[in-house]
Amino acid sequence: MNDATTGLDTLENSLLAEIASAADEPAIEAVRIAAFGKKGAVSEM
Structure with missing residues (x-):
């Protein structure tokens, strides 16, 4: 996974x-x- 996907997974959890x-x-x-x-949080990504 790339950093964006990992960040989204973390945010989702x-x-x-x-x-x-x-x-x-x-x-x-x-x-x-x-x-x-x-x-x-989504806008800050």
């Missing part, structure tokens, strides 16, 4: 763990924004 531990819908929304927002 991290986000899935955060979603699994989210207590409610606002917590899931916070994960979504942290991942896909304008300055989110």
